Amino acid sequence: MSPFWTIVAILALAALGYGLGRRRAMSLAQGNPRRLHSRPNYYGWNVALFAAVPALLLLVLWALALPLLPHGAASSRAAGILAIIIAVAGLAVAVRRTTPEFRARNAVEQMIRGLLILCSLIAIATTVGIVLSLVFESLHFFRLYPWQDFFFGTEWTPRFGGGSRLGILPLLWGTLYISFIALLVAVPVGLYAAIYMSEYATPRVRSLVKPAIEVLAGIPTIVYGLFALVTVGPLLRDWIAQPLGLGNSGSSVMTAGLVMGMMLIPFVSSLSDDIINAVPQTMRDGSLALGSTHSETIRQVVIPAALPGIVGAILLAASRAIGETMIVVMGAGAMATISGNPFEAMTTITVKIVSQLTGDNDFSSPETLVAFALGLTLFVITLGLNIFALYIVRKYREQYE
Amino acid sequence: MDDVRLAERGVDADAKVKFECRGVQVHYGEKQALKDVDADILDRTVTAFIGPSGCGKSTFLRCLNRMNDTVASARVDGRILLEGEDIYDARVDPVQLRARVGMVFQKPNPFPKSIYDNVAYGPKIHGMARNKAELDEIVERALRGAALWNEVKDRLGETGTGLSGGQQQRLCIARAVATAPEVLLMDEPCSALDPIATAQVEELIDDLRESYSVVIVTHSMQQAARVSQRTAFFHLGNLVEYGDTEQIFTNPQDPRTESYISGKIG
Incomplete structure (x- = not known):
């Protein structure tokens, strides 16, 4: 049967x-x-x-x-x-x-x-x-490759013939640098959009603007990647990097960071908007009744009251940025370098996980197994951020219930 | 209505008129909430607005500091003069007006800041203190004025939302008093409080009369009788009767007032 x-x-x-x-x-x-x-x-x-x-x-x-x-x-x-x-x-x-x-x-x-x-x-x-699967494979990796060289190595040159240098620092640097630029774009834009939507827009405008911004969140990241590769990258190269003599690469930290920032705008704006709306109206009335202006009320009462929630939203966006892959592959390139120049190509942990695991690999060489150690590191970082964000969001909720 | 305090406190014979209201009408969208209200509100007097729910008393109160401006659908007609100046004139900034006409709300709404910062908020915004020492003084005076100083003087840095309901409401009164208003509007300030806290706030209202014109909206006729010298009775958007509290409660002229205070409508 x-x-x-x-x-x-x-x-x-x-x-x-x-x-x-x-x-x-x-x-x-x-x-x-x-x-x-x-x-x-x-x-x-x-x-x-x-x-x-x-x-x-x-x-x-x-x-x-x-x-x-x-x-x-x-x-x-x-x-x-x-x-x-x-x-x-x-x-x-x-x-x-x-x-x-x-x-x-x-x-x-x-x-x-x-x-x-x-x-x-x-x-x-x-x-x-x-x-568990990450931990076991990572342990396997650390038996073949010294953990000091992995966590503190500044060079990333995998060679399948042997003699690889697998230091995580260039990848971590690229990850954090790109995420930082992404947040630099997404946090102010998203936050100001949220303030407009929740404090100034009429209900009708809000009902149109909010879904329009949220459309951004529905675009697959590969499409953002294409946008980075075809439009933003060449634009930055031709108009900023080359005239200023900062580089000739179309793929750069700046390209990936900017596009990733755009992807994150709806995260920050939508969550912050909900949080700002959850600040009780009586709080605003109290401030207005003391003779403060609308903008003073927003700056000194509404935003401070919503701050823990907004920080939570930003941290959630940050963990998205750190885990993002496609935009980086197409926007930032695959060069593992440590450099301060934002117009240079760099790469991130996620991109290297993909490149170490694609193609014919045997799962016993450190060059392949390093992907699991990278994945575990990434997981620990984003898990830490998420727990921190949830902790802050929850603490905020208790205040008004 | 045999409250002993009633007899002691008549209306000051020479009390000035603070607010002069003529033909005030309020619409929320199509719906008329207040019909043609004429009333004079006296300085250094506690004026109580009473009436059943939805009678327009809170609406009228919110006209006096233009809080109705924050409601998109609200439209106010008529004239309201504060010391002879039309507060709905284009030359009057509602923000400045609200510094002169303070307000305390039904539910205590302290900001999620420290007790000190709650009280210092208004003075800071209006630049009333030149230095920290002056600000400290304003905060202390306001908290003393709200009969809260002794309870909080050792924990001014703690958050205002951590206080009890009655303390929170007195903090809100201190916050309103700190900006040195001329008029204090109170929208059912005791409805979220227990009897002990209510008694404290009522006592405070009586003290505030020394320096301010106080207007209080209340659902409790006992409260109106206890704290006010003048009482206005609203019904279905009309100001039905307005006079000395004693007269309203002992000898109402309008049959509707009589029915309300004897509990027949409401």
Whole structure:
């Protein structure tokens, strides 16, 4: 029996169980639902869940364990049969348990709660799984390559023939430099846009402007990358870098930073706008009633009140910037250098992870495994930023509730 | 209405007129909230506005410092003169007006700043202190004026939102007093407070009468009787009756006033 038909059979048993459970409860109560502990439907659901949930869980476990089992076809049939036996057994047990005193609603709600917990556990387990895989591969890497040279090395020259230098510092420098320029663009523009939308725009204008800005957030980053490569890069080179003698490269930190900044504007503006709107109107009234102007009110009351939330929004934007890849590949190039000149090509951690893992690689050389160490470093940085941002946002929320 | 204080406090016979209001009408969009109100509000007097919810008393109060300007749909007609000057004239900046006519709101709304900065906010904006020492003095005087100084003098640096509800409201009163207004408007200042805090604020209002003209909107007729010398009764956007508090509560002229104070409408 194929897994599909197994599932259909289990669901059919559950539907049957629903009818049986409900009918049995009603007949035991002599047709008067008031004599039952719970409403009749709960007796039905109780049986249905008892029939379906354990059997389906078995199928899921079996699917997860599939790679570890030796005989594909035979074990598949065994699992299917076992699941149906469990479904029938569950159904029988649940029907037998159905009495007017049975607290069916509590049982059903407990099972539903269990399912909800399971779903949230899946999300957590995924994170843990990702971290573990990164940690193990990174440990593997650090056995082949000294960690001091990785964390403090200033040169990045991978050679698959051997003799590579894999220092993270040039990549970290590029990452932070580009992110810094991106935030330099996104924070003022986004914040001022948010102040306009929440404080000055009429509701009609706001309802038009806000979605228009949020369209920016929906553009795929590869499109931003194209924009950087084709428009912004050559423009900066021809109009600023070459006349000033700062470089001849179309790809530069400035190109990637500017375009990434544009990508981040909607993040900063949309979140800040929501946060500024959450500042109670009574606070503004209080300030206006003391004879302060609208702009004094914004500067001295509204923004300080919203500041923790705004900082949270900026940190979330920063972690986006640090993790961004496509714009950097197309805007900043792939040269691992440490330099202060913003018109020079540089690269970031994410770009190098991609380039180390594309092509034919064996997963035992440090040149490939370094990608995991890079990924882990990046993960720790963005995780730290995110936790810090969430902490600040949450602290702010407590203030007004 | 057998409050002993009532008898002691009549209206000052020579109290000046502070606000002269003639034919004041307010519309919110199509809806008329206030119909043709004529009233004089006296200096150094507590004037209470009473009436059922939605009767226009808060609307009228917010006309007096042009807070209705912040409501996009609101339109105010008629004339309101503050010491003979039309406050809706184009030459009057509402920002300057609000420094002269302070306001305390229904819900305490301290800024999320320190107690000191809450009180110093207005004086700083209006450049009332030349140095830190002067500002300190203004803050202390305002907090003393709001009967809050003794409770907070050792923790002026703590945030104002951490105070109790009654303390917060007195902080807001101190904040309003600190800008040295001529008139203090209070929109149901005790409705979010417990009885003890209410009594403290009421006592404070009585003290404020020494220096200011106070206008208070209240839902509580007892409160109006306790704190005010003049009372105005609003109903459905009309100013029904306006006179000495004692007369309004003991000998109302209009049948609607009588029904309201005896609890028949409201």
